[in-house]
Amino acid sequence: MSLDKSEVQKIAWLARLAIDEQDIPNYSDELSNILGLVERMNSVKTDGISPLAHPLELPARLRADEVTEKDQRDHFQKHAPLTEEGCYLVPKVIE
């Protein structure tokens, strides 16, 4: 499976990763090679086999709908990039 430039750009956007224009051919080669490796999965038929998501097939645990965490906002925001009055600051989203 060979990926072209526009596919690489699309994937980079899906993953919100900025990549340099000049690196695209490299990414294209590397990702195509990896997908080539992955293609080997097609050598076996798997019709009717159920997918295994959890290795031990244990169900997800449930717990009571109660608040168990305590508010540690100031503690967690100590090392945040940019905050103000308890909010995380980012560039303006809405014009």
Added chain:
Amino acid sequence: MHQSTLTQLAAALEAKQISSEELTRLYLDRCKQFNDSLNCFITITEDEAIEKAKLADKQRAENKHTALTGIPVAQKDIFCTNGIKTSCGSKMLDNFIAPYDATVVEKMNAAGFVTLGKTNMDEFAMGSSNETSFYGSVKNPWNTEYVPGGSSGGSASAVAARLAPIATGTDTGGSIRQPASLCGITGLKPTYGRVSRYGMIAFASSLDQGGPMALTAEDAALMMNVIAGFDERDSTSAEQAVDDYTKNLNNSIEGLKIGLPKEYFGEGLDSNIAKIVEEGIKELEKLGAVCKEIELPNTELSIPAYYVVAPAECSSNLSRFDGVRFGYRCDDPKDLSDLYCRSRGEGFGKEVKRRIMIGAYVLSAGYYDAYYLKAQQIRHLIRDDFQNAFKEVDVIAGPTATGTAFKLNEKINDPVSMYLSDIYTVSVNLAGLPAISMPAGFVNNLPVGMQLIGNYFDESRLLNIAHRYQQVTDHHIAIPEGFE
């Protein structure tokens, strides 16, 4: 003293031959002495270690201690350590001071371990050579032109060089076992869910497990007693009761049935490695074990399946690194998209970006069935292969890695070649089984490990076999030249 095992150190501390402070300073001095040449540590926590060691000595004086109180340990930099930088080997977390302790760290602290520092690792645990770290490559103490393996390369190198008597590692596709093999130490990946993942920075949530990297199986058992167990804060934590992992160490292995997968010993296996593993198996036979050839027919498919599942899960897990609440943020973001894209583009290294992109691709609309679903179906087949094998045998043996350590920079530019070397380890993670790598010999003075794979929650048996093996061999006692 730095050549000692945990068991020997515990005895020395108990007999008051040395204090924890003296012991800690001894190891800290070695860490500082050798870190420039090996690059095992990202952070050496000298002040905190001495403070903790003094506390340990006080507890011993007041008889309020346990056997392990005051013993130094190195923590892989993937475990959150409260108030201490936790980088995961990445620029993305270069400025991250963890605001809490991982469960593994909390348990080890409570047991009295003294943290010497945070060990270097492949970035976000993605790699098999410890060459993808933002902080530079780690060197193998057996030959510093060679890699230690990865991703727990810093931990493996530190223990092999006797800079720390024991260390923690994590294993998603072999990252405890393979560096243990390449550095000549003993590494155990527990059953999925056995050790809590709370506070262990997530790479692939259905594959990750933390575990001990030690000089001996006995030491690994001692650490397992501390770290294993149910944790409410980890939603995938197993409620299975915890053994005393030291209890059965000395059991006889007479009659033990060992399966040898024909797929592991095929033409592709390097003859030097095959010879060493075969010698190891003979030792186990001398101890009373009985071998039988078995089949794990879907072994080859474990690599492509793993390199779909792991990147898919990593692309999801690493989406939390967005430059907003913690970690690296790019300068002068133009808008929110730019903030996300450039923080991530600049904060992540090449291998991480490759894997995130593969993950995003295989999970995207139109490709999910062909890739991710297919991989999960193959995962099912691989799990079934192992379960069928365990109907006939008690454990499965084979090589841990396809070769000895390779030279730095030899494989880093060929990701696929690096991925193919994971053939003996990844299927174990896909199936969620426990496995141990123990030192089995040397080729050109580079260590070779042998792997034992057990059924679910059978860590005691693996440790027992490894311990009996270590009682009749001495590969695990060998020390690299210059580090004696």
